[in-house]
Amino acid sequence: MGLYFRKTAAALLAGAMGLTSNAAMAQEKVRVEWWHAMSGRLGEIVDQLIADFNASQDEYEVVGINKGSYAETFAAMIAAYRVGQHPTLVQATERSFLTMLYSGAVVPVGELMEAQGYEIDWDDFVTPVADFYIVDETPAALPFNSSTAILWYNADHFRAAGFDGPAQTWQKLDEQLYAIKEQGVSDCSMALAGDFIWSMIEGYSAINDYPYATSANGYGGLDTQYIFNTTQVVGQVERMKKWIDDDVLQIAGQGLSPTQLFTSGDCSTYIASTATHAAVESGAEFDWSATFMPHEEGTAEPLNSNIGGAALWVLQGKSDEEQAGAAAFLDFIAKPQTQAWWSGETGYVPVTNAAYELMLSEGFFEEHPTREIAILQLTRGEPTENSRGFRFGNSDQTFAVMNEELQSVWTGQKTVQQALDASVERGNQILRQYETLHAGK
Numbered sequence: 001m002g003l004y005f006r007k008t009a010a011a012l013l014a015g016a017m018g019l020t021s022n023a024a025m026a027q028e029k030v031r032v033e034w035w036h037a038m039s040g041r042l043g044e045i046v047d048q049l050i051a052d053f054n055a056s057q058d059e060y061e062v063v064g065i066n067k068g069s070y071a072e073t074f075a076a077m078i079a080a081y082r083v084g085q086h087p088t089l090v091q092a093t094e095r096s097f098l099t100m101l102y103s104g105a106v107v108p109v110g111e112l113m114e115a116q117g118y119e120i121d122w123d124d125f126v127t128p129v130a131d132f133y134i135v136d137e138t139p140a141a142l143p144f145n146s147s148t149a150i151l152w153y154n155a156d157h158f159r160a161a162g163f164d165g166p167a168q169t170w171q172k173l174d175e176q177l178y179a180i181k182e183q184g185v186s187d188c189s190m191a192l193a194g195d196f197i198w199s200m201i202e203g204y205s206a207i208n209d210y211p212y213a214t215s216a217n218g219y220g221g222l223d224t225q226y227i228f229n230t231t232q233v234v235g236q237v238e239r240m241k242k243w244i245d246d247d248v249l250q251i252a253g254q255g256l257s258p259t260q261l262f263t264s265g266d267c268s269t270y271i272a273s274t275a276t277h278a279a280v281e282s283g284a285e286f287d288w289s290a291t292f293m294p295h296e297e298g299t300a301e302p303l304n305s306n307i308g309g310a311a312l313w314v315l316q317g318k319s320d321e322e323q324a325g326a327a328a329f330l331d332f333i334a335k336p337q338t339q340a341w342w343s344g345e346t347g348y349v350p351v352t353n354a355a356y357e358l359m360l361s362e363g364f365f366e367e368h369p370t371r372e373i374a375i376l377q378l379t380r381g382e383p384t385e386n387s388r389g390f391r392f393g394n395s396d397q398t399f400a401v402m403n404e405e406l407q408s409v410w411t412g413q414k415t416v417q418q419a420l421d422a423s424v425e426r427g428n429q430i431l432r433q434y435e436t437l438h439a440g441k
Helices: 003-028 040-056 070-082 094-101 109-115 127-133 155-160 170-182 196-207 233-245 258-263 274-283 320-334 336-346 353-361 369-378 395-410 416-437
Strands: 030-036 060-066 089-093 142-147 149-154 188-192 249-251 267-273 288-291 308-315
Touching (some): 040 274, 040 320, 040 336, 089 094, 094 308, 094 395, 142 274, 170 188, 196 233, 196 267, 233 249, 233 395, 233 416, 267 274, 336 353, 395 416
Parallel strands (some): 030 089, 188 249, 188 267
Antiparallel strands (some): 089 308, 142 308
């Protein structure tokens, strides 16, 4: 055997032993599986978040798995839990909060972090975000990708119509949208978002301090009942109906998304999540900007808007080591530096005041002023029972009902009042079913 061959063989053997050693080390790490609904660019950012955590320590390996949409991820988690094949962590939208809370399948995040010796200042979390996820002074889940709706606008269109920007009230904005259309600046003054119930009805109620349901919008107990058919929501939907009839407000057709209607320059305004920053920044080839959601004339002081997005839940039935790994990962996510990075990359709001202050000190919002709108809007005023948030059982079902009923308004089959009355009646039936199922919890 020649010297070169012996050296080469030795090198290959050493390399193989090194690979085996590395593989053994990787196997020694505790695997923590996380199912999420982040895809596209957001999925890439999640992958980087996971990689950064895994590189920061040598005890745990978080493995992120995209399970499709929020609904698909939720359904997959339920099916897997029933057969004991579920992940340690799951991302679930705020709509599923009560379902997760009363499922008997979760470990409250606050209790887990305390048991694992982590100290997180829950009082530092932005109030509307923290209030939503804290139950009996303990966080049930860790807020992750939190957002709120803001008003996006085409600054070129507004200037062409003689306006510096959108008005602060719905009444004045109404005048501007009609002027933009009548002056021929745009055939579409506003694109209707698919989640308009969240932003233009629920958010509208919160900002203007209108009651949406009894029992403090569900925070007071499962006996809550919808009452939005008796408030100014009726006038808001009538305004939307008029806009649709007059071709001021456009519903995206098949094959189109409302976001594309705005980023293409076709529509002048768009009310959507602050997380739309990724799409607008990459797709809009015009002078765009964003501002606060409008409020009603006569509203003394507009309040905070409502949150959207999702949180991270820890599931039961996993080993102590896996739960310890989940706690370490959640502690990593909650750190101000991580929160600031996540917010800067995605457009979601920093969920802690410390992260917000860090971004301020680094001048992030000076370079990206529209990124600050959401956090300022969420922290505006002192939250009331009407603006604190919306906590309803099976709210996805009620959303589906409302979409169906309001579609009958857009097509002229029902009046606004008839559709909202039907939405409340059917929605309250859903609430009573949920209350019966979870009585005593």
